[in-house]
Amino acid sequence: MELHAPDLVLAEVGNALRYNREFTKSSAGSSLAELVELGLVLHCLDRDLLREANATAWDRGLTFYDSLYVALARILGFPLVTADGEILRRLKGASCVVPLVHLPG
Numbered sequence: 001m002e003l004h005a006p007d008l009v010l011a012e013v014g015n016a017l018r019y020n021r022e023f024t025k026s027s028a029g030s031s032l033a034e035l036v037e038l039g040l041v042l043h044c045l046d047r048d049l050l051r052e053a054n055a056t057a058w059d060r061g062l063t064f065y066d067s068l069y070v071a072l073a074r075i076l077g078f079p080l081v082t083a084d085g086e087i088l089r090r091l092k093g094a095s096c097v098v099p100l101v102h103l104p105g
Contacts, residue, residue: 004076006049006068007042010035043072060090070096 013035017028043049045068052071057064066087073080073096082088083100091097 002041003038004041004043004072004078006072007044008065008068009040009042012065048075062087062090073097 010032014028014032017023017031020028023031049068049071052075053064053067056062056070056074057067060067060070062070066084069080069082070087070091079098080087080096081098081100081103088097088099
């Protein structure tokens with residue numbers, strides 16, 4: 001299985017770890033290294049991705065950051081698997097979004 005994400009994911013995870021009180025500088029660094037080792041297929045923020053994310057953000061009332069993930073899934077023709085409640089709420093019923101809890105264990 002391949003996992004795809006906009007390259008922004010690395011900065012977003014780094015920021016989330018920085019402000020999570022359960023992490024230290026060292027444990028956050030280790031977690032980031034593990035994330036890189038997952039072998040994510042990272043996608044640059046190119047013209048097509050930005051255009052699709054912009055439309056999604058405006059049409060669905062999502063943040064531009066969240067719209068990047070939705071847009072990438074649409075462009076690639078893959079479902080976006082997420083536990084993000086706001087994305088799930090705003091795209092309820094959309095075939096491009098699958099709640100993480102629906103994946104087999």
